Amino acid sequence: MNEMSEMTVGAGATPQPDVQYVGFWARVLASFVDTFVSLFVLVPLALLLRTVGIGIANGDPYASTITQLLLALIVIAFWMARMATPGKMVIDAVIVDARSFGKPSLRQFVVRYLGYFVSTIALFLGLLWVAFDARKQGWHDKLADTVVIRRPPNLPQGLS
Structure with missing residues (x-):
């Protein structure tokens, strides 16, 4: 795998041939981290x-819908703010536009999230x-x- 050269990620970025795509096993690890972190949000929710009478265990469809929508909002908010979920941050990875290597649009992030269901x-x-x-x-x-x-060296962890 190639190391990253002087690549700029953000608005108006230009693609560089030396990007390092994140592979399957690293992404599996990231998803395990994300699952663990999401439990800290979803269990209290x-x-x-349940205290207000809506319980997942009771088969209440509202609880499941609320939980799924909240999870979607949290994931997409992380993607918009950091271009990564906590799991991707652990493996030092970011999600970028496939053509410009810049920050994806909100539309791309929503399509990506919905694409998980297709996947x-x-x-x-x-x-x-x-x-x-290949990519x-x-x-x-x-x-x-x-x-x-992999996160480019010139893109600070907290700024995306």
Whole structure:
């Protein structure tokens, strides 16, 4: 794998050939971290909903819908603010536009999130695709026109 050269990520960035795409196993690790972190948000939320009479265990569709929408908002907010979820931050990766290597648009992030459903519904084939694709793109990345790369050295962790 190639190391990153002087690549600029952000508005008006130009693509560089020396990007390091993040592979399957690193992204699996990132998803485990994200799952663990999301439990710290979702479990208290489920307890709060239960105190007001909305309970997931009771099969209440509102609780499930509220939880899914909140999770989507949290993930997309992280992507917009940091171009990464906590798991991707742990592995020093960012999500960028596949053409410009700049910050993806809100539309791309929403399509990417919805693309996870497409990627998983077909026996997770869309997620496994990362292992075989030259640019390490899952179907969700292809749908959103994004790639996951190692964070460029000139992009500070907190600023994206």
